[in-house]
Amino acid sequence: xxxxxxxxxxxxxxxxxxxxxxxxxxxxxxxxxxxxxxxxxxxxxxxxxxxxxxxxxxxxxxxxxxxxxxxxxxxxxxxxxxxxxxxxxxxxxxxxxxxxxxxxxxxxxxxxxxxxxxxxxxxxxxxxxxxxxxxxxxxxxxxxxxxxxxxxxxxxxxxxxxxxxxxxxxxxxxxxxxxxxxxxxxxxxxxxxxxxxxxxxxxxxxxxxxxxxxxxxxxxxxxxxxxxxxxxxxxxxxxxxxxxxxxxxxxxxxxxxxxxxxxxxxxxxxxxxxxxxxxxxxxxxxxxxxxxxxxxxxxxxxxxxxxxxxxxxxxxxxxxxxx
Amino acid sequence: xxxxxxxxxxxxxxxxxxxxxxxxxxxxxxxxxxxxxxxxxxxxxxxxxxxxxxxxxxxxxxxxxxxxxxxxxxxxxxxxxxxxxxxxxxxxxxxxxxxxxxxxxxxxxxxxxxxxxxxxxxxxxxxxxxxxxxxxxxxxxxxxxxxxxxxxxxxxxxxxxxxxxxxxxxxxxxxxxxxxxxxxxxxxxxxxxxxxxxxxxxxxxxxxxxxxxxxxxxxxxxxxxxxxxxxxxxxxxxxxxxxxxxxxxxxxxxxxxxxxxxxxxxxxxxxxxxxxxxxxxxxxxxxxxxxxxxxxxxxxxxxxxxxxxxxxxxxxxxxxxxx
Numbered sequence: 001x002x003x004x005x006x007x008x009x010x011x012x013x014x015x016x017x018x019x020x021x022x023x024x025x026x027x028x029x030x031x032x033x034x035x036x037x038x039x040x041x042x043x044x045x046x047x048x049x050x051x052x053x054x055x056x057x058x059x060x061x062x063x064x065x066x067x068x069x070x071x072x073x074x075x076x077x078x079x080x081x082x083x084x085x086x087x088x089x090x091x092x093x094x095x096x097x098x099x100x101x102x103x104x105x106x107x108x109x110x111x112x113x114x115x116x117x118x119x120x121x122x123x124x125x126x127x128x129x130x131x132x133x134x135x136x137x138x139x140x141x142x143x144x145x146x147x148x149x150x151x152x153x154x155x156x157x158x159x160x161x162x163x164x165x166x167x168x169x170x171x172x173x174x175x176x177x178x179x180x181x182x183x184x185x186x187x188x189x190x191x192x193x194x195x196x197x198x199x200x201x202x203x204x205x206x207x208x209x210x211x212x213x214x215x216x217x218x219x220x221x222x223x224x225x226x227x228x229x230x231x232x233x234x235x236x237x238x239x240x241x242x243x244x245x246x247x248x249x250x251x252x253x254x255x256x257x258x259x260x261x262x263x264x265x266x267x268x269x270x271x272x273x274x275x276x277x278x279x280x281x282x283x284x285x286x287x288x289x290x291x292x293x294x295x296x297x298x299x300x301x302x303x304x305x306x307x308x309x310x311x312x313x314x315x316x317x318x319x320x321x322x323x
Numbered sequence: 324x325x326x327x328x329x330x331x332x333x334x335x336x337x338x339x340x341x342x343x344x345x346x347x348x349x350x351x352x353x354x355x356x357x358x359x360x361x362x363x364x365x366x367x368x369x370x371x372x373x374x375x376x377x378x379x380x381x382x383x384x385x386x387x388x389x390x391x392x393x394x395x396x397x398x399x400x401x402x403x404x405x406x407x408x409x410x411x412x413x414x415x416x417x418x419x420x421x422x423x424x425x426x427x428x429x430x431x432x433x434x435x436x437x438x439x440x441x442x443x444x445x446x447x448x449x450x451x452x453x454x455x456x457x458x459x460x461x462x463x464x465x466x467x468x469x470x471x472x473x474x475x476x477x478x479x480x481x482x483x484x485x486x487x488x489x490x491x492x493x494x495x496x497x498x499x500x501x502x503x504x505x506x507x508x509x510x511x512x513x514x515x516x517x518x519x520x521x522x523x524x525x526x527x528x529x530x531x532x533x534x535x536x537x538x539x540x541x542x543x544x545x546x547x548x549x550x551x552x553x554x555x556x557x558x559x560x561x562x563x564x565x566x567x568x569x570x571x572x573x574x575x576x577x578x579x580x581x582x583x584x585x586x587x588x589x590x591x592x593x594x595x596x597x598x599x600x601x602x603x604x605x606x607x608x609x610x611x612x613x614x615x616x617x618x619x620x621x622x623x624x625x626x627x628x629x630x631x632x633x634x635x636x637x638x639x640x641x642x643x644x645x646x
Binding site for chain 2: 025029031034046050076079197216
């Protein structure tokens with residue numbers, strides 16, 4: 001597997017301890033409260049009716065029609081499948097991916113035979129047969145307005161917009177005004193804090209979503225994911241409260257880290273990227289206190305932190321620097 | 324979606340009622356008792372450690388080495404992926420599938436460009452670049468001994484053996500003596516009665532299992548599936564009791580149906596296939612009592628029933644014929 005956050009078992013092997021606060025991902029540490037999972041969701045083959053129910057709830061949340069929504073086993077599944085389906089007439093062309101960004105996009109494109117260029121700016125994506133933007137971007141938090149995304153769509157063959165971190169910022173989403181040649185990926189696990197469930201969505205204007213479902217095969221989304229996803233996405237009160245908590249937590253985290261000579265590079269409601277003199281040293285210092293963070297092989301000064309999920313977790317973080 | 328069992332929502336729309344006994348699948352209706360799912364399994368990205376733990380438990384259950392086992396999101400996921408990975412040098416060749424059998428195999432092969440022949444016997448599979456056998460077979464219950472499977476493997480390029488219904492009959496499995504050119508698929512949801520979880524396995528002797536994992540992408544198996552799968556597969560006492568219950572239930576079901584002028588065509592511990600004068604009429608009669616069954620577009624005399632899961636369910640079935 002490529003270098004990712006969430007590899008908490010490796011951290012535990014290296015540093016010992018069993019009371020880790022995993023801030024190495026962008027997964028909300030205050031998850032939507034899952035109650036009892038129905039026996040039906042666990043035992044029966046997922047039904048068409050439960051799939052349609054999730055499409056309807058997701059469409060309402062995203063601002064599109066239910067038929068545009070393809071539920072999938074995580075945004076990751078879409079990242080694997082789309083480059084294969086978008087190969088024009090059996091021969092992959094030139095793809096361009098915003099960079100730096102989530103590393104699975106370029107890897108999956110290359111595995112499907114695409115020639116992949118990394119682009120530092122939106123303008124540098126122009127002319128690609130297939131372009132990928134993560135909006136807001138991971139790890140640096142750059143974001144683009146829907147008008148900018150729409151303008152980019154006119155300059156490329158097909159555009160994939162990975163909105164995995166867009167739930168707290170619906171005004172950024174291109175979904176309500178989706179051009180024909182744009183496919184949007186949404187994550188469920190990050191904002192709702194339920195990454196273990198494996199649920200995500202591809203949203204398109206075209207028949208592509210039927211080809212995605214065919215490629216994934218029958219019952220590709222689990223019963224618990226269909227059931228919990230539909231209940232959580234319908235819980236708009238929880239979502240509003242979560243956005244407020246996350247925004248306040250982000251401000252709080254920035255204050256703590258800036259007092260440690262970290263500069264904020266950028267971030268979203270779900271992670272913050274800091275520049276520091278020696279990111280590996282800071283990661284190790286945090287890890288000795290059982291707080292796991294993310295560093296990047298391509299930039300020795302960057303450290304990314306997810307947001308602590310409670311006052312107690314913030315307290316543990318402050319202890320690191322008071323020790 | 325192709326014609327499958329488990330479409331209980333369609334049955335409900337057609338016949339009303341909400342107290343269905345779904346016998347349209349081969350899923351054990353006495354599921355392994357899932358306790359509480361850990362918060363970690365729901366919230367965190369599945370870890371490498373939980374994946375390895377499941378590989379170890381599955382290997383012990385199947386009779387192979389842990390490295391041979393690729394956990395997947397259902398045997399269905401393997402059925403979708405394998406035909407793509409087994410395409411030799413970019414051009415699919417001639418595949419042959421035992422017939423009649425589970426319809427997703429031929430469909431998935433065709434979607435990957437394979438020319439697909441249907442073979443009534445094992446001998447008719449000889450010479451194929453890629454052959455598929457379901458052992459024991461669905462829906463007719465035909466089965467082949469490991470020596471027959473090994474002999475077949477010598478006559479084809481690559482052989483996929485779908486052992487989705489083999490858990491109660493470990494002596495049929497080719498896994499403990501797996502030839503290099505054979506890939507075995509195992510299901511978790513059927514025998515353990517937890518089809519909603521989406522868990523299955525591909526078992527190989529070769530590096531193919533690494534290519535399967537790469538193709539599926541990171542975190543393709545959910546946290547609950549990894550956790551519950553490892554716990555259930557380690558519960559050999561439950562498995563032994565389940566085999567006894569299922570065998571007795573099969574005898575019982577055959578008696579009931581044979582008293583209704585049904586002939587047993589064949590079956591496994593998880594489903595029974597009957598021949599009757601008019602399968603659609605019998606399906607409708609059962610459906611009016613909210614028991615859902617499976618009929619087949621290619622044979623108007625075949626009706627397949629999963630096994631009732633309790634005395635109460637057997638009672639409901641007997642009522643149909645006493646009414």
